[in-house]
Amino acid sequence: MLDFAVLGLLMERPRHGYELKRALGELGFWRVSFGSMYPSLRRLEKRGAIEATTGTGRRKSYAITEAGRATFAALLAADPDANETDRAFQVRLAFLGHLPQEQRVKILEERRNRLSSQLKTARETLVDARTASKNTDRYRLALMEHAMRSTEADISWLDGLVASERRTATA
Amino acid sequence: MLDFAVLGLLMERPRHGYELKRALGELGFWRVSFGSMYPSLRRLEKRGAIEATTGTGRRKSYAITEAGRATFAALLAADPDANETDRAFQVRLAFLGHLPQEQRVKILEERRNRLSSQLKTARETLVDARTASKNTDRYRLALMEHAMRSTEADISWLDGLVASERRTATA
DNA sequence: TAAAGCATGTAAGAGGTTACATGATTGG
DNA sequence: CCAATCATGTAACCTCTTACATGCTTTA
Numbered sequence: 001m002l003d004f005a006v007l008g009l010l011m012e013r014p015r016h017g018y019e020l021k022r023a024l025g026e027l028g029f030w031r032v033s034f035g036s037m038y039p040s041l042r043r044l045e046k047r048g049a050i051e052a053t054t055g056t057g058r059r060k061s062y063a064i065t066e067a068g069r070a071t072f073a074a075l076l077a078a079d080p081d082a083n084e085t086d087r088a089f090q091v092r093l094a095f096l097g098h099l100p101q102e103q104r105v106k107i108l109e110e111r112r113n114r115l116s117s118q119l120k121t122a123r124e125t126l127v128d129a130r131t132a133s134k135n136t137d138r139y140r141l142a143l144m145e146h147a148m149r150s151t152e153a154d155i156s157w158l159d160g161l162v163a164s165e166r167r168t169a170t171a
Numbered sequence: 172m173l174d175f176a177v178l179g180l181l182m183e184r185p186r187h188g189y190e191l192k193r194a195l196g197e198l199g200f201w202r203v204s205f206g207s208m209y210p211s212l213r214r215l216e217k218r219g220a221i222e223a224t225t226g227t228g229r230r231k232s233y234a235i236t237e238a239g240r241a242t243f244a245a246l247l248a249a250d251p252d253a254n255e256t257d258r259a260f261q262v263r264l265a266f267l268g269h270l271p272q273e274q275r276v277k278i279l280e281e282r283r284n285r286l287s288s289q290l291k292t293a294r295e296t297l298v299d300a301r302t303a304s305k306n307t308d309r310y311r312l313a314l315m316e317h318a319m320r321s322t323e324a325d326i327s328w329l330d331g332l333v334a335s336e337r338r339t340a341t342a
Numbered sequence: 343t344a345a346a347g348c349a350t351g352t353a354a355g356a357g358g359t360t361a362c363a364t365g366a367t368t369g370g
Numbered sequence: 371c372c373a374a375t376c377a378t379g380t381a382a383c384c385t386c387t388t389a390c391a392t393g394c395t396t397t398a
Contacts (some may be wrong), residue, residue, distance in 0.1 A: 002385080
């Protein structure tokens with residue numbers, strides 16, 4: 001996961017660890033720690049996916065290798081397992097630009113469909129929870145309702161992204 | 172985290188492991204695995220926070236003890252550290268009914284304020300990312316914008332909850 | 343010249359998951 | 371009677387965090 005994100009950021013240009021941490025944080029959904037970042041760089045270097053070149057001062061600038069590009073492409077295109085976390089999807093989305101339009105749409109639609117079926121289940125659970133006999137705690141009901149609305153918002157956001165893909169494709 | 176959630180569910184009535192897993196899943200935000208659930212029950216039992224009584228068939232029904240209630244109350248009332256995860260907040264919220272109204276409002280408002288300052292940072296980062304010179308990837312922009320809108324929605328949801336607390340207080 | 347931020351790194355541990363193993367109970 | 375679901379449990383592992391340790395560089 002982290003290794004994938006690091007490769008993705010290095011696809012654009014070489015960066016050093018500190019900078020990678022910051023860049024990832026700025027994406028908004030993942031504030032990774034140094035205790036996570038540096039071991040990741042070590043792993044990737046050992047695998048031959050990235051190469052270090054000493055930069056200014058203490059800095060170690062890392063660049064992606066050909067092997068690294070291949071690994072990245074494979075990870076990006078691999079179809080996600082059913083349990084893909086929100087974060088895993090967000091990371092993929094952040095690097096979606098490296099994929100051809102056709103595959104982008106596929107990934108967006110798969111995500112959309114997964115959320116859709118989640119939503120269906122959530123709706124059923126909620127209907128059940130609302131039956132008077134269960135008298136579910138009001139905070140739990142609030143939580144469930146809010147989760148439902150959030151998922152609905154996510155779905156229409158994805159619909160928007162798909163629509164925009166199709167527009168740019170025909171344009 | 173999980174231990175806390177388990178205690179919370181057992182505050183209402185005794186349950187067995189399988190049932191606890193299901194109940195947690197129905198809350199919508201946490202599908203915990205058995206490999207996580209059973210060790211949790213083991214830990215809590217060892218600490219004296221819960222007690223097992225064999226029920227129907229293979230079932231082991233767990234009930235919360237006095238010590239367990241004390242632990243639960245302490246965890247629920249403890250003010251959250253700055254890095255409280257979304258899930259940690261959601262779990263607290265699920266059990267907010269066990270707290271007096273005054274503390275409920277405090278927790279909701281603290282959460283609201285934390286999200287508010289997060290939103291401020293996110294907004295600044297976004298403005299920065301949109302400057303033409305940076306020409307940020309469009310998918311990353313979409314991600315950041317969506318995250319912002321989600322946070323805004325969360326904040327107004329919390330505002331609604333606080334307002335409803337105040338209404339019931341004066342009623 | 344001191345504080346704040348830049349920069350790299352390791353060790354220990356928290357907190358989960360997956361895969362495996364076992365077996366009872368219920369419904370078509 | 372067979373499949374699905376109920377039910378409990380362990381071992382290996384994964385991924386990330388916290389806390390610690392170190393030292394450079396910029397700026398008020």
